[in-house]
Amino acid sequence: xxxxxxxxxxxxxxxxxxxxxxxxxxxxxxxxxxxxxxxxxxxxxxxxxxxxxxxxxxxxxxxxxxxxxxxxxxxxxxxxxxxxxxxxxxxxxxxxxxxxxxxxxxxxxxxxxxxxxxxxxxxxxxxxxxxxxxxxxxxxxxxxxxxxxxxxxxxxxxxxxxxxxxxxxxxxxxxxxxxxxxxxxxxxxxxxxxxxxxxxxxxxxxxxxxxxxxxxxxxxxxxxxxxxxxxxxxxxxxxxxxxxxxxxxxxxxxxxxxxxxxxxxxxxxxxxxxxxxxxxxxxxxxxxxxxxxxxxxxxxxxxxxxxxxxxxxxxxxxxxxxxxxxxxxxxxxxxxxxxxxxxxxxxxxxxxxxxxxxxxxxxxxxxxxxxxxxxxxxxxxxxxxxxxxxxxxxxxxxxxxxxxxxxxxxxxxxxxxxxxxxxxxxxxxxxxxxxxxxxxxxxxxxxxxxxxxxxxxxxxxxxxxxxxxxxxxxxxxxxxxxxxxxxxxxxxxxxxxxxxxxxxxxxxxxxxxxxxxxxxxxxxxxxxxxxxxxxxxxxxxxxxxxxxxxxxxxxxxxxxxxxxxxxxxxxxxxxxxxxxxxxxxxxxxxxxxxxxxxxxxxxxxxxxxxxxxxxxxxxxxxxxxxxxxxxxxxxxxxxxxxxxxxxxxxxxxxxxxxxxxxxxxxxxxxxxxxxxxxxxxxxxxxxxxxxxxxxxxxxxxxxxxxx
Ligand SMILES: [Zn+2]
Numbered sequence: 001x002x003x004x005x006x007x008x009x010x011x012x013x014x015x016x017x018x019x020x021x022x023x024x025x026x027x028x029x030x031x032x033x034x035x036x037x038x039x040x041x042x043x044x045x046x047x048x049x050x051x052x053x054x055x056x057x058x059x060x061x062x063x064x065x066x067x068x069x070x071x072x073x074x075x076x077x078x079x080x081x082x083x084x085x086x087x088x089x090x091x092x093x094x095x096x097x098x099x100x101x102x103x104x105x106x107x108x109x110x111x112x113x114x115x116x117x118x119x120x121x122x123x124x125x126x127x128x129x130x131x132x133x134x135x136x137x138x139x140x141x142x143x144x145x146x147x148x149x150x151x152x153x154x155x156x157x158x159x160x161x162x163x164x165x166x167x168x169x170x171x172x173x174x175x176x177x178x179x180x181x182x183x184x185x186x187x188x189x190x191x192x193x194x195x196x197x198x199x200x201x202x203x204x205x206x207x208x209x210x211x212x213x214x215x216x217x218x219x220x221x222x223x224x225x226x227x228x229x230x231x232x233x234x235x236x237x238x239x240x241x242x243x244x245x246x247x248x249x250x251x252x253x254x255x256x257x258x259x260x261x262x263x264x265x266x267x268x269x270x271x272x273x274x275x276x277x278x279x280x281x282x283x284x285x286x287x288x289x290x291x292x293x294x295x296x297x298x299x300x301x302x303x304x305x306x307x308x309x310x311x312x313x314x315x316x317x318x319x320x321x322x323x324x325x326x327x328x329x330x331x332x333x334x335x336x337x338x339x340x341x342x343x344x345x346x347x348x349x350x351x352x353x354x355x356x357x358x359x360x361x362x363x364x365x366x367x368x369x370x371x372x373x374x375x376x377x378x379x380x381x382x383x384x385x386x387x388x389x390x391x392x393x394x395x396x397x398x399x400x401x402x403x404x405x406x407x408x409x410x411x412x413x414x415x416x417x418x419x420x421x422x423x424x425x426x427x428x429x430x431x432x433x434x435x436x437x438x439x440x441x442x443x444x445x446x447x448x449x450x451x452x453x454x455x456x457x458x459x460x461x462x463x464x465x466x467x468x469x470x471x472x473x474x475x476x477x478x479x480x481x482x483x484x485x486x487x488x489x490x491x492x493x494x495x496x497x498x499x500x501x502x503x504x505x506x507x508x509x510x511x512x513x514x515x516x517x518x519x520x521x522x523x524x525x526x527x528x529x530x531x532x533x534x535x536x537x538x539x540x541x542x543x544x545x546x547x548x549x550x551x552x553x554x555x556x557x558x559x560x561x562x563x564x565x566x567x568x569x570x571x572x573x574x575x576x577x578x579x580x581x582x583x584x585x586x587x588x589x590x591x592x593x594x595x596x597x598x599x600x601x602x603x604x605x606x607x608x609x610x611x612x613x614x615x616x617x618x619x620x621x622x623x624x625x626x627x628x629x630x631x632x633x634x635x636x637x638x639x640x641x642x643x644x645x646x647x648x649x650x651x652x653x654x655x656x657x658x659x660x661x662x663x664x665x666x667x668x669x670x671x672x673x674x675x676x677x678x679x680x681x682x683x684x685x686x687x688x689x690x691x692x693x694x695x696x697x698x699x700x701x702x703x704x705x706x707x
Contacts, residue, residue: 016037026344038095040449099272116250125197225309299332407472415540459493488537517542634663641678662682
C-alpha cells in the first residue's frame with residue numbers, strides 16, 4: 001500500500017449523491033447536493049486542503065429500466081444518453097468533480113461484488129425465501145419503483161416500493177397499502193422468491209456508538225437516524241429479481257442483481273479508484289478511503305439519509321479491509337419551484353441548459369445558494385431570482401464595484417490611492433473586512449452556506465453605506481486626503497468580497513480580480529493568504545466593467561407564463577400517455593392518475609344536441625365573493641355571454657383575455673353567488689383539481705362550432 005507523504009494538509013473526501021441516469025438533472029438536484037458539494041470543495045481547496053471530490057451517474061435499478069420501457073429502448077441506451085446530458089449540465093453549472101463516473105462501469109461491478117462477498121463471508125448476509133409482490137399482468141416480480149401504493153408511515157398515496165418520496169421512509173413493497181404495478185396498474189399478488197438480506201441488526205450497536213459520538217450533525221439527520229435505531233434495524237433484501245444491474249456473485253444468483261442502493265454508494269469508491277488510476281497512482285484512492293484522518297462528507301437530499309447514515313456505513317464496517325466512515329452527512333430538505341414540488345413529467349421544472357442560455361451561471365449559483373434547503377423545504381421562484389439579481393447582485397455588489405473603481409480611474413489615475421490617517425469609521429470597516437473572512441469561512445466549513453453568503457452580502461451593504469456616508473464625490477472637492485482614504489478603504493472591502501464570494505461565483509469573482517489589476521487568479525492564492533493581505537497604495541487597477549445585468553419585469557413575467565404553459569402542455573401529454581398505460585417513472589408518481597371508468601354510452605343524436613363553439617374571452621375578472629370563480633365575458637360570434645368558470649387561482653384574468661376557448665353554449669343558465677352563468681368553458685379536470693382549459697389549434701373565426 002502506497003501512502004502519500006504525511007503532510008499537514010487536511011484531507012477531505014467529498015461525495016455528492018449520484019443522480020439516476022434516466023433524465024436531466026434539475027434545480028432540485030443542484031441545490032440539494034451538487035452545488036453545496038461544489039462550494040464546499042472550492043472553499044476547502046482555497047483553504048489548502050487535499051480534496052478529492054466524487055460523483056457520477058447511478059445507472060442501475062428500476063428507475064432506469066422503467067425509463068427504457070417507456071421510451072421503447074434498452075437500459076444501456078438510456079444511461080449512455082443521460083450520463084452525457086447530466087455531465088454537460090454540471091459542466092455548464094461550473095460544478096466540477098475530480099471524477100464524474102458511472103456505476104455501470106466494470107470497476108463498480110467488481111467492487112460491488114467484492115463488498116457483497118466480504119459481507120457474506122462475514123456472516124452478515126443471509127439467504128431467504130420470502131414473499132414478494134408479483135404481477136401476473138407484467139409477468140414479473142415488482143421490485144422497488146415497479147410498485148406504487150400508499151405509504152404506511154405518512155399516508156402519501158404515491159409511495160414507491162423502496163422509499164416514500166414524501167416522508168423519506170425506507171419501505172418494503174409488502175408494507176405498501178393498496179399496492180399497484182407502476183407499469184400496468186395491475187394489483188400484484190404475493191409469491192415466493194429467493195433473495196439475499198443484509199443483517200443490519202448486527203451493526204446496530206456499532207452504528208449507534210459511531211453516530212452517538214458525532215457532534216455538529218444536522219438535527220434533521222440525527223432525528224431520522226435515531227428514529228430508525230429506536231424502531232430497531234433488521235435484515236433488508238439487497239438483491240432483486242431483475243436483469244439489469246450487478247449480478248449476484250453466488251450460486252443461485254442467476255437472474256438476480258444487487259439492489260441499486262447496494263451498488264450505488266460503492267460507486268463513490270469505484271470512482272475514486274478510477275481517478276487514482278488516471279493519475280498514474282492506482283493505490284492513491286486508499287489515502288482517502290482507508291485513512292482515519294480523512295474527512296469524508298456526503299452531500300445529499302433527505303431522501304438519501306437512511307442509505308448514507310445506516311446502510312452504507314454498515315457495508316463499510318462489514319468489509320475485510322478498513323474503510324473510513326463519514327465525518328458528516330449534511331442532508332438537505334427538498335427544493336421546490338414556484339410553490340409546487342418539482343416534477344419533470346408534469347412539466348413543472350426549469351430546463352437548466354435553457355436557463356443558462358439566457359442568464360449568467362453565477363447569478364443562478366448565487367440564487368440557489370441563497371435559497372438552499374438547509375433547514376426546511378425552500379423553492380426557486382422567478383421573482384425571487386429577479387430580486388436577487390437586481391437588488392443584491394447588481395445594486396449592492398455590482399454597483400459598489402463600479403462606483404468605487406470608476407472613481408479611482410477618474411480621480412486617482414486608476415491606482416489605489418494613498419490613504420490619510422484612518423478615522424473611526426474607516427477603522428470600523430477595515431475591521432469588518434478582516435473579521436468577515438473568518439466568519440464566512442466558518443460558515444462554509446460548517447455547511448451553512450446560506451449564512452456565509454448572507455455574511456458576505458452584509459459586508460457589501462456595509463461598504464455601500466460607508467461610501468454614501470463618506471460621500472467622496474463631495475470630499476473630492478473639499479478634502480482630497482479624506483476622499484483618497486475612503487476609496488482606499490472601499491477597494492480593500494471589494495477585494496475581500498471577491499474572496500468571500502469566490503466559492504459561490506467563481507467566474508464573476510475572477511473577473512473582479514482582473515478589474516482590481518491582480519495578475520494571479522484568486523484560486524491560486526488561497527483563502528488565508530488573500531484574507532490577510534491588502535492592496536497597497538499605488539497598485540495599478542484594471543479596467544472597471546459591470547459585473548451584473550438587471551432583469552426586467554416583463555422578462556420575468558414571460559418566464560412564469562412559459563413555465564405554466566410547459567406544465568399545461570405536459571399534463572395534456574401525460575393524459576395521452578395514460579391511455580397507453582405508460583404512467584410511471586420516478587417523477588410521475590405524483591401525477592399517476594387513475595382515470596375514471598367510461599360513462600354510459602350516448603347516441604350520436606344526443607351528442608349533437610350539445611352546442612359547442614369557439615368563444616373569445618373579451619374580459620375576465622376575479623369574483624370577490626367566491627374562492628373559485630372567475631367571471632368571463634365571452635364572444636360567441638352571434639352573441640356575448642357572461643360565464644362563471646371555477647378557475648380562480650389557476651388562471652389569472654390576464655392569461656385568459658384575448659384567448660380562444662371552447663364553450664358549451666346551450667347549457668341552461670344558472671346562478672352562482674348571485675351571478676348568472678350562461679354556459680360553460682370546457683376544461684380538463686387535472687391533477688390537484690386545477691382545471692386545464694381546452695385550447696383551439698389555429699385561429700378559427702369566433703363562434704365556429706365544435707364537434
Ligand atoms: Zn411516507
